[in-house]
Amino acid sequence: MPKTFSEPALPCRRITLHGPTMATRWSASIDADAGLDLAALQHDLAAAVGQVDEQMSPWKAGSDLTRLNRAPVGSWVDLPAEMLEVLDCALDVHRRSGGGFNPCVGAVVDAWGFGAARDAPDAQAIRAARQATPLAAQAALELDRPGGRARKNAALQVDLCGIAKGYAVDRMADVLGRHGVRHALAALDGELRAIGTQADGSPWAVGLERPEPGHRAVHGVIELQDLAVATSGDYRHFVDVGGTRLAHTMDPQRCAPVNNAVASVTVLAPSCMQADAWATALLVAGPEQGPELARRLGMDVLFLLRRAGGLAEVAEVAEVALGRFAADGGACA
Known part of the structure; x- marks a missing residue:
């Protein structure tokens, strides 16, 4: 991904604000200029994500x-x-x-x-x-x-869990902008959006998890500048039924949890709302139609696919990298 470097106009210090929401936590890493009202910023960030939860929680x-x-x-x-x-x-x-x-x-x-x-x-x-x-x-x-x-126009239940968290991150980015913050990384449960670069001009480095249930390991590093990223996968939120792991993402055609060779899909987009929704859509699309759709739309996507015969608990994965992921040689910086 392109990198730009510039000297900060004023001395900055790295601070992190965070709080609970949506059964998880939001956070904002900020290279703060002198004079930034942290108490007011904390209040406004919490209010922004809280409003999304109050409006869109099932x-x-x-x-x-x-x-x-x-x-x-x-x-x-x-x-x-x-x-x-x-x-x-x-x-x-x-x-x-x-x-x-x-x-x-x-x-x-x-x-x-x-x-x-x-x-x-x-x-x-x-x-x-x-x-x-x-x-x-x-x-x-x-x-x-x-x-x-x-x-x-029909008897149905709307569910926004595949997009609302990404939108909440965008709302956080709006709040940071209104407070004059030029260097920040907003995050909520795996959805992230970079506001500018770090104060020294380097991109924000974000770890991409290796899709292994019950383990926390880094598959690679993504560099962000004025860009959002979201990942959907089958390895974090699931239920166990008779020894079978059922992922929380639904396949609308089958009316059942997604069951294909895609371990995770990571999407880059201008807004986190778009990245969040498209990560879900491409996970559902599967290992063949997903990359085909992403290519047709010119999207920046990284698919991690489980290899045939690979163990489910220790993922042996293959990458399908598109757009900027392919240009950068995959997810690893």
């Missing part, structure tokens, strides 16, 4: 997402502009990915034990989800952004 009874899911089919529901922005992006990625990313799979997510309704797969709920009449997300969910509202 676990909160009073969230805007819950209101939408509980609303009768065909009735318009007033929604905040932030949530409509996320829904609009989700539907766009759904269309461009051929349905790989689908924000209308909430019932399937719940049936398999990854949602708010239950913490284990339910055979009856899975059968019901599979028997439901399929409807493209664009037809099932209608947005009226000028009017600040949306409505469901």
